Amino acid sequence: PRAPPPPALPVESGVAKAQRSGSTTKDAGVKASTNDKDTLGAEGEAAASTDHSVPQVVVERRHLFWRKLPPALESSSIYATLHQNGTLKDLESKLGKDVQSLVEEHFVRERRVQALTEAERVGREVGALGGVVKAGSLTFFADQRRWNNIAIGLTKLGLTNAELRSAVLELDETVLSPGVVEVLMPCLPTADDVEAIAPYDGDPTLLAKVERFFFEVRDVPLFTQRVHALSAKHAFAASAARALERIERLTAAAAAVADSDALDTLLALVLLVGNAMNAQTERGGAHALDLSVLLRLADVRSMKTGKARTTLLQVLVDLTSSLHVSAWPSQIAAVDGAATINYAHISAELASLSRSLDLVNRVRTGVASKTRSQAKPDPFLRVMDGWMAGARRDLDAMLSQLKTAKRLVNAAARRLGAELDRDEEVAGGPENFFGLLSMFRKQWLEAEAANAAATAREAREAFLAKAAAEHKAAAVARRKAKEAAAQSQSAVGQAGTYPPGEGTVHRRHGRVTLRGGGRPR
Numbered sequence: 001p002r003a004p005p006p007p008a009l010p011v012e013s014g015v016a017k018a019q020r021s022g023s024t025t026k027d028a029g030v031k032a033s034t035n036d037k038d039t040l041g042a043e044g045e046a047a048a049s050t051d052h053s054v055p056q057v058v059v060e061r062r063h064l065f066w067r068k069l070p071p072a073l074e075s076s077s078i079y080a081t082l083h084q085n086g087t088l089k090d091l092e093s094k095l096g097k098d099v100q101s102l103v104e105e106h107f108v109r110e111r112r113v114q115a116l117t118e119a120e121r122v123g124r125e126v127g128a129l130g131g132v133v134k135a136g137s138l139t140f141f142a143d144q145r146r147w148n149n150i151a152i153g154l155t156k157l158g159l160t161n162a163e164l165r166s167a168v169l170e171l172d173e174t175v176l177s178p179g180v181v182e183v184l185m186p187c188l189p190t191a192d193d194v195e196a197i198a199p200y201d202g203d204p205t206l207l208a209k210v211e212r213f214f215f216e217v218r219d220v221p222l223f224t225q226r227v228h229a230l231s232a233k234h235a236f237a238a239s240a241a242r243a244l245e246r247i248e249r250l251t252a253a254a255a256a257v258a259d260s261d262a263l264d265t266l267l268a269l270v271l272l273v274g275n276a277m278n279a280q281t282e283r284g285g286a287h288a289l290d291l292s293v294l295l296r297l298a299d300v301r302s303m304k305t306g307k308a309r310t311t312l313l314q315v316l317v318d319l320t321s322s323l324h325v326s327a328w329p330s331q332i333a334a335v336d337g338a339a340t341i342n343y344a345h346i347s348a349e350l351a352s353l354s355r356s357l358d359l360v361n362r363v364r365t366g367v368a369s370k371t372r373s374q375a376k377p378d379p380f381l382r383v384m385d386g387w388m389a390g391a392r393r394d395l396d397a398m399l400s401q402l403k404t405a406k407r408l409v410n411a412a413a414r415r416l417g418a419e420l421d422r423d424e425e426v427a428g429g430p431e432n433f434f435g436l437l438s439m440f441r442k443q444w445l446e447a448e449a450a451n452a453a454a455t456a457r458e459a460r461e462a463f464l465a466k467a468a469a470e471h472k473a474a475a476v477a478r479r480k481a482k483e484a485a486a487q488s489q490s491a492v493g494q495a496g497t498y499p500p501g502e503g504t505v506h507r508r509h510g511r512v513t514l515r516g517g518g519r520p521r
Contacts, residue, residue: 055112062107150210153187161216168217168226171383176227178234185231188224189214221370222363226380229363232356233384236391239356240398243349246341247401253338253434254408258415262328267416269319270294273312288417291433294440298447310454313447326448329441339438342429346402353395360384409433 074080082088157164157180164184167175176184189197197214200207207215217223257263271289278284300312320326364384371378409430413420418433 058111058113060109060111147208147210150187150213151208153183154209154213156183157187161213164213165217165220165223168223168230169220170379171226171230173230176230181227181231181234184227187213188227189217190224194218221378222366225363225366229360229380229384232359233387233391236353236356239349239353240391240394243346243353243398244401246346246349247398247405249334249337250341250405250409250430251401253332253334253430254405254412256332256334257412257437258408260328260331262325262331265323265325266316266320266328269316269323269325270297273316273319291416291418291436295436295443298443311447313443314451317444317447317451329444332437332441335434335437335441338430338434340431340435342431343402343406344429350395350398350402353391353398357388357391357395360388364388 069077069079159167159175159180163175166172193214197211197218200211200215204212204215220226267289270293271286274289274293275284275286278286297313297316298311302310302312302315304310317326364381367378367380371381410420413430413433420429420433
């Protein structure tokens with residue numbers, strides 16, 4: 001068994017030693033250089049002169065891990081007595097050699113190992129991948145899981161470090177598409193990553209994949225922030241489209257409710273029928289109704305007995321067929337799209353858009369400050385300045401459209417007796433108003449389908465009843481014809497023969513024939 005491995009080296013120490021290894025190795029750290037004895041020192045010279053083909057002997061010892069008693073406890077323990085009365089000294093004199101030999105026999109062993117090359121020694125010292133300093137082996141990451149995830153992400157991108165660096169500097173969205181940016185975001189270096197890689201001035205080819213990427217983008221001003229700003233730019237378009245669609249659906253639903261004359265006539269009919277049903281009660285004589293009653297019409301059953309009891313809603317559907325108001329469900333079909341929209345969702349979407357603009361603006365200010373001394377303006381500034389102006393106009397336009405939509409929705413709700421502009425949290429937002437109308441519209445269409453099915457069923461039953469009556473009448477007619485024929489045959493059979501000279505009656509297979517001439521009397 002081996003002793004526990006030494007603790008990991010600090011990042012700075014690893015970088016410094018990696019820099020020294022870059023100057024003491026040749027061809028990616030395979031052979032030691034003969035011109036760097038001053039850097040290696042005495043140990044380096046000895047290691048360089050070691051014959052690596054000869055195995056070395058390593059002594060391994062099994063240790064017993066314990067904790068020593070503190071002096072305050074030791075003085076009052078049995079061990080103090082053992083020391084004072086010489087018990088331990090006597091044991092050591094009698095069994096010391098035996099104990100030593102037993103320990104060496106059971107808990108000490110020698111093992112031959114191959115001597116480390118200079119590249120392996122330096123590689124283990126700086127924590128190189130594979131234990132040898134070579135191209136792509138130097139890593140300074142303590143979080144191996146994050147290192148693996150970044151390496152996988154960079155491989156998935158399929159772009160070189162130079163291509164990524166150039167695309168971010170030029171803000172080339174033909175390369176940095178939304179999909180590429182989404183994969184690149186978790187791979188971006190943090191401030192600590194940049195600080196850790198900044199002191200390295202050795203051979204870049206020795207760096208591992210992730211460290212090489214950080215090394216090559218370290219000098220790009222605000223590299224990570226640029227990518228975050230580009231991601232916000234990409235997300236802005238999708239979020240703006242969602243917010244605008246919700247605003248337009250609210251506006252369309254409010255306009256449809258306000259313009260539906262058939263809905264007005266239907267509400268008048270519901271008021272009329274309700275007053276008739278509530279006659280001579282406190283609920284009768286109403287001049288207006290609360291919209292919530294619309295969802296209870298399907299629950300009021302008819303008291304007329306029959307095979308299928310109808311509902312008040314089905315009765316209203318039959319009444320409206322003569323009033324030409326059955327088109328109201330199609331006139332307010334837009335309420336279905338607005339039934340799940342509330343103002344809070346839209347406001348949150350617009351607030352997110354505003355935060356995205358603020359993020360881009362902060363990055364833009366930082367890039368401008370970092371690149372003030374450049375001869376040419378940074379492409380990031382040119383692209384983002386133009387985009388931010390248009391995005392700000394779009395956001396202001398959506399805020400104005402939301403105000404207009406609220407005004408239209410509140411007007412449509414007040415027209416039908418609902419109140420949404422008093423307190424959205426208490427009275428409910430547009431999702432309650434349009435949700436109620438959407439549910440009533442669905443119930444109405446179901447009642448229409450139920451009435452149509454009942455009419456078809458009645459027509460089918462009438463057809464079957466008529467067919468059954470006709471079949472019964474035909475059967476009766478056939479039976480009467482058979483009875484008449486049977487009576488006629490019976491009369492002929494009872495007669496037997498005709499008078500002499502007028503022929504003879506013969507029977508065969510149920511048929512009666514007259515032979516011998518003459519007509520039967």
